[in-house]
Structure formats: structure tokens, C-alpha cells
Ligand SMILES: *Cc1c(COP(=O)(O)O)cnc(C)c1O
């Protein structure tokens with residue numbers, strides 16, 4: 259056992275399957291029954307709503323919500339890089355015309371320190387790893403988790419080991435993991451295989467798993483929603499739309515909305531939309547049929563959501579049920595067209611993030627979203643994460659993809 263400092267039991271791990279409770283200091287990631295843990299905060303032991311005022315000017319947009327995220331965590335042991343406080347942007351007229359809606363905002367999580375929302379969960383996860391005196395942190399990744407883990411681990415003085423699916427990582431993300439000093443391994447196969455290896459690796463003593471199985475990642479990612487609601491002066495939109503891969507974010511969004519209602523920060527619950535790529539959509543099929551089956555050969559150009567066996571599918575199902583949400587899938591063609599429009603509006607994002615706009619267009623076309631409703635789409639990653647795909651699209655060099663909104667580089671001729 260590692261040496262641990264004891265904290266009061268305001269926060270506990272609750273198993274989502276057998277409902278048993280465990281201490282947050284056990285360092286375990288899963289219940290003995292195999293179910294995922296969820297952090298539970300006992301709101302009766304303190305007054306989070308009043309305590310929020312105290313943190314209003316915190317330099318981190320995550321720890322600004324400390325009373326709802328990790329109330330008992332010692333302030334001076336926080337590892338942070340100024341994550342959160344991301345911008346909210348109006349869609350251009352061209353985007354509105356494309357999607358067929360009138361009120362659309364983008365919350366840009368690509369503005370986090372390493373360029374994706376993963377930093378919001380990572381600041382909490384790494385702080386916790388340090389508190390538990392872990393010497394190494396590990397993750398499998400489609401790219402952004404490894405970039406974020408590598409940065410936060412090095413900043414905290416902890417060793418990072420990452421396992422990535424070979425050839426399925428955008429170059430910006432791979433470069434970050436290497437540059438920030440993680441030990442990088444690749445495997446031939448999918449992200450899901452890399453995750454299996456990492457689960458095994460994390461069983462060894464002193465190694466701490468920082469995939470989104472880790473419930474602290476989810477706590478940090480809740481702040482995307484809390485910050486958004488605060489930006490909107492606690493007047494929720496009708497819809498919140500998010501790309502869905504391993505489903506950590508969808509789960510975090512559901513938990514944040516549930517807690518915001520419990521704490522009387524909001525009354526109405528916005529409906530969540532989880533968008534997957536059509537070649538990698540086990541959750542959409544699960545939502546439609548009620549029966550969960552992994553996809554063994556997931557295929558999409560949007561590498562961040564190329565995941566066939568999403569670990570948080572049960573939590574995400576509950577999130578959609580609770581918010582009366584929708585799961586939908588979109589083609590790679592529509593993702594890249596949506597991306598070209600978001601990029602061309604001066605906002606920019608990586609491919610997975612653009613699935614939101616493609617999903618909105620589809621749901622408006624189908625009549626599930628009304629044109630007059632208020633929509634917020636979460637752009638999960640920065641445009642520069644995947645520069646190759648931008649050049650390929652605009653040079654009309656992507657096999658099987660039509661460059662609908664092309665901006666071709668031309669040779670200057672006298
Ligand atoms: C990780 C990631 C996703 C998928 O999020 P999940 O929580 O795994 O569903 C989507 N977009 C980007 C850019 C990501 O990095």
C-alpha cells in the first residue's frame with residue numbers, strides 16, 4: 259500500500275453497478291464487481307452553492323468550481339496549468355444557413371493549455387495521483403489524452419507512460435506526447451486494444467490510470483458544463499451537443515447537469531446530443547436498440563472518436579436518459595464539410611469536434627431540433643491538432659471525400 263493522507267469523507271466512490279461505496283483514497287479505479295466508480299459528494303456536509311463565491315477568481319476554470327469537483331482537496335497541492343475559461347463564439351451566417359438553425363454557439367475547448375478538453379479532467383487526475391504518491395501515470399489514447407497526460411505529468415514531476423494505436427493518431431497529438439516527455443509506446447491495432455494493455459499495466463503498484471475510467475477525470479470535465487452555464491448566466495440552452503468517443507465527456511455532462519439541478523443552479527435541463535462517426539457508432543446503436551455491442555473494427559477519419567468499445571457507455575446512457583437526449587451518427591464526409599465551415603468562420607477545430615455541427619444539421623433536417631431552439635456545440639479540440647487533414651481536404655486529395663468547401667492553394671503565376 260502507498261502512504262496516504264486521510265481526508266474527511268465528504269467525497270466517496272460509488273459503484274454505478276452494485277451501488278456499494280468505497281473510500282477515494284483506495285487508489286482503485288473499479289469496484290470489485292467490475293462496475294465503474296462515480297464520485298459522490300455529500301452536499302449535506304457543506305454548502306457548495308455559497309462556497310462557489312469564494313473561488314470566483316480562481317486562475318483555473320476547473321478549480322473555480324472546486325466545491326462541486328473535489329471539495330476537500332488541499333488547495334496548495336493542486337497541479338494546474340490555467341485550464342478552462344474557454345471562449346463562447348457565435349456561429350457565422352454561413353454556418354447557420356448550412357445547419358438550418360438560428361441560435362448556435364460554439365464553446366471552444368481547444369483553447370485549453372494542450373489544445374483539448376482533456377486538460378480539464380487531467381488537472382484533477384494528476385493532482386489526485388500526486389496526493390496518492392503515485393510514481394507513474396499511464397493511459398491509452400487516441401491522442402489528446404496522451405498529450406494532456408504528458409504535459410501535466412511532467413509539470414508535476416511524475417513519470418508518464420502512454421500506449422497509442424499505431425498510425426491512428428493525428429500528428430499534432432503524437433508530437434505533443436513525445437515533446438512533453440512521456441514514454442510513448444504504439445500497438446498494432448485499435449484504441450480499444452491499447453486500453454486493454456494499459457488496464458493491465460496499471461495493475462502494478464504505484465501506477466495510476468488516467469483514462470476516463472478514472473472518476474476524477476469526469477469530475478474535472480463537468481466544468482465544461484458548469485462554466486458554460488455560468489457564461490449563460492445560468493439560463494441553459496435547449497440543446498448541448500458533444501462528440502462521443504469513449505463517452506467520458508457525455509457522462510460528465512449528464513452528471514454536471516444533474517448536480518447543477520440538485521444544487522439549484524438551474525431549473526430546466528438542456529437535452530444532450532452525443533454525436534458519433536457512422537463508422538464508429540456502437541453507442542448510437544445501443545441507444546436505438548437497448549442492446550450494447552462493441553464495434554470491433556471502428557473506422558473514421560475523426561481519430562479522436564475512433565473507438566469501438568466505449569468504456570463509459572452505461573454512464574452515458576444514463577446521461578441521455580436523464581436529459582431526454584439523442585444519440586446520432588454522421589458520415590466522415592459531413593464531418594469534414596462541417597469542419598471546413600467552422601474553420602472558415604475563423605473559429606477552427608479538429609475533425610472530431612466538427613461532428614457536432616454535422617449532427618446539428620442532421621437533427622434539424624430530421625425535425626428533432628427546431629430551427630428556433632438555442633444550441634451550444636462543444637468544440638473539443640484545436641484546429642492544429644490535425645493539420646494534414648486540412649491540407650488534404652483543401653487540395654482535394656482525400657480518397658472517397660468530396661471537398662465541398664474547398665480553398666485550394668494555387669501557384670502564383672505572372
Ligand atoms: C477525447 C476526445 C473526444 C471524445 O471524448 P470522449 O469523452 O472520449 O467521448 C472528442 N473530441 C476530441 C477532440 C477528443 O480529444
Ligand SMILES: [Zn+2]
Nearest residue numbers: 273276289291
Ligand atoms: Zn460494484
